[in-house]
Amino acid sequence: MTQMMQALVVREPKVLDIADLPVPEPRRNEVLARVRSVSICGTDAHLINGDYPGFWPLGFPFTPGHEWAGEIVALGEGADTFGWNVGDRVAGTSHNACGACQKCVEGQYNLCENYGKPGLHSQYGHNVQGVNATYAVHNVKCIFKLPEGMSFDEGALADPASIALHVARRGNIKAGDTVAVIGAGAVGLLAADSALICGAARVIVVGRGYRLDRAATLGFETVDTNAGDPVQEVRNLTGGLGADVVLECAGTPLTVQWSMAMLRRGGRCAMVGIPTEDVAIKCQPLVLDELELVGSRASAGEMRRVLPFMANGRIRAKELITHNFALSEYDKALATFNDRASGAIKIIVNP
Known part of the structure; x- marks a missing residue:
């Protein structure tokens, strides 16, 4: 690992840049992951276009991206007690809910009643920084082990499949x-x-x-x-x-x-x-x-349920991947995503 990484930065609506940023450090109950594959979501396109001003994101500059897969490279304090190890291959989801409000306790963490309150709830790639970068930090609540043999590209589709x-x-x-x-x-x-x-x-x-x-x-x-x-x-x-x-x-x-x-x-x-x-x-x-x-908002526990179906082919996520781009080509990837004549269904960016 180095101390710096590449990241996609939206400077303002429709203005993209690939910047060198410090590698984030995982805090308690967080992991640092080497991001291998990121899938472009329709929400990303809207966010980059500035369609949700002051909400998604709260402000610019901002790094989008929330459908991803990679491997853990460092553990924050306490992450190991949940069974995570350096080298684990994981897929991520966006809602990092409080876990204590009534909706979270009842399993509807996608409807967390503390949504957006600093220190209580965050949504990666929406109101906090996302994963279009070499490395990203996620709470242990938001990562799931990839089945044996599943590629990172396919794993990046676990989040939309759970939705x-x-x-x-x-x-x-x-x-x-x-x-x-x-x-x-x-x-x-x-x-x-x-x-x-x-x-x-x-x-x-x-x-x-x-x-x-x-x-x-x-x-x-x-x-x-x-x-x-x-x-x-x-x-x-x-x-x-x-x-x-x-x-x-x-x-x-x-x-x-x-x-x-x-x-x-x-x-x-x-x-x-x-x-x-x-x-x-x-x-x-x-x-x-x-x-x-x-x-129907995002997902509420379906990530662990959907991964076995992806692995056995009953949810045919990998058959929807049509394009791959490097992070440095994100502008081309986004243009391809937005072009209905491109033949794109799911586009993967590989940092």
Whole structure:
């Protein structure tokens, strides 16, 4: 190890730099990891664009990144008592919750009631520094051992895969259900696999372009939003009834409206996409058809659950990796991520 490292620094919205920064030191119950792979998330693109001013991040300059894998190179005080050792291969997640509020005690640490309070809660790559760097520090609550044989690149997708499993579980999928997934990006495709794990008999992916083609390659039924009314097509595929569960993974006002409109009576929509605009929802069918709309934020314990499914191939995360870039090429990686004609699904940056 050296005393300095390379890190991506967003100087201000849309202004990127690769800087030399001091290697951070792990504090109590923290580890220092050599970061090997970082996956670009849609939240990263929004953050770099300045779409959440004063919230994500609190201010600039800032280092984004929260989907990662690497190996432990140093232990902070107390980390060894939790069974961690130098050399352990790990994947990380972002929510470093307080662990003491009612939501944390009940297992909903993603809803920590002390969110953002200094010294009580932090979210790596959101309101505290992230992992697009040679080294990064994480609390022991936020790291998980990679299964034997899993690559760092695949391990970097454990966080979005856990988010996908969480939204599927929030959908309360029952054995034999028909599930529609809106959005054929990485989280949508991972959610489609998660729906099968949760018991869905049929999964219909709604999207467009090369991402929808990938959904078809993975064996899912597909509905092309460019080919007509996706709500009517989902109803046509379900004998006019609609889907038992919809997983909304696109996050636009229109896709939210589609999601509610394609539900079967008594159906449930779990929403993980975050629209940046207000959404108008028809309340009459919400009441008369007893529909449900629930939010799904990050994950709450799914990291350890999702890794075995990734290892045995039931969650096909590694099949979604389309590009690799060096950290010094982050501007190119981000441009590729933002270009819908690039063929990108999941882009990995290797510090």
